Amino acid sequence: MIERKPIPVAGPWITEKEIEAVTEAARTSWYGGAGRAVKTFEKNMAALTKRTFAIALPHCTSGLHLILRTAKIGSDDEVIVPDITWIATSAPIEYVGATPVFCDVDPRTWCLTASAIEKVLTSRTRAIVAVNLYGGMPDYAAIEQLARERNLLLIEDAAESIGSRYQKRPSGNFGDASVFSFHGSKTVTTGEGGMLVLDNPSFYERCCFLRDHGRPPGDRFFQNTEVAFKYKMTDLQAALGNVQVSRLDELVERKRQIFSWYAERLKIPGTQLNEEPADVFNTYWMTSLVWNEDHAFSKFELMKHLQERGIDTRPFFSQLSSIPAYKGRFRCDESRCENHVATRLSERGINLPSALCLTEEQVDYTCKTVTDFFKGK
Secondary structure, three states, rough: OOOOOOOOOOOOOOHHHHHHHHHHHHHHOOOHEEEEEEEEEHHHHHHHOOOOOEEEEHHHHHHHHHHHOOOOOOEEEEEEEEEEEEHHOOOHHHHOOOEEEEHHHHHOOOOHHEEEEHHHHHOEEEEEEEEEEEHHOOHHHHHHHHHHHHHOOOEEEOOOOOEEEOOOOOOOOOEEEEEEEEEEOOOOOOOOOEEEEEEEEHHHHHHHHEEEEOOHHHHOOOOOOOOOOOOOOOOOHHHHHHHHHHOHHHHHHHHHHHHHHHHHOOOOOOOOOOOOOOOOEOOOOOOOEEEOOOOOOOOOHHHHHHOOOOOOOOOOOEEEOOOOOHOOOOOHHHHHOOOOHHHHHHOOOOEEOOOOOOOOHHHHHHHHHHHHHHHHH
């Protein structure tokens, strides 16, 4: 077998511009310069998403926590989430003492739908967290209308979809608030980091208060009026983020190029790649492959086959109602029986190498290896 450099599943595209910006921040972001890069990053993200306010955070999870706490979601409340996503979407619901309700998703977009949400609504439902899975987006026109009619808080989990659009509106512009992730695997990275964007001024002021240990704005005497949280981003992270956001079109173009290479080469009957409905511009954070019941093997078999040949992959997100953390809780047994699409995706899907550094030759080799595996089955 030919010795090949391992093909990474995810990773950023860093240039000298980012390195120079972080170096400059390390030199100047102290004393009178402290906080300057963070403020610029917040301004840039508010402009990008066409929101009034943006709050830079250590991770996306903290944004969900802050907005749920600010909206006074609590122990008597239910919050609807897709049954297939990363646990970071649902964990903050427990942080505030509320109950996550796991909802099935659309078989094409892999995202929530208004009709699926309606099936799990109860008198206790207070909020919906809609996830833009792997860069795709749901039908927000229908979901926003439903949220308005039922007076529900709508949060857009845009962790994976910076640069995506629905009906020409940018990801980050939907619902009462939106959250982004800048983890090292994301299209735009700050290493770790997140952003909360919103329009409601009272929500904004409350979130800013809660993220700084519950002290009034401008307080220098440590007179905290509540016990709250420490959710801040550093200037070094923000300096990296500012350059990355300035290069967003270039980064998204690369992601879409990588996806197009896969789409050209993977023509396996009974399989599906990420969809791009007519009203969506998908940034394909991860290129994901899903197969139907005609192919009787587990995702872990395919992943092992690829790993042995130097190709790193990840499983499609687990169905939340199936993971050990929720065993025996939150109607998980019922959700697993009811949410057929989430079950199928979780059992028969993987994320293919999608790092921004990929070459066409690496994608070609990956596609050939995947195709050969399917032929052998």
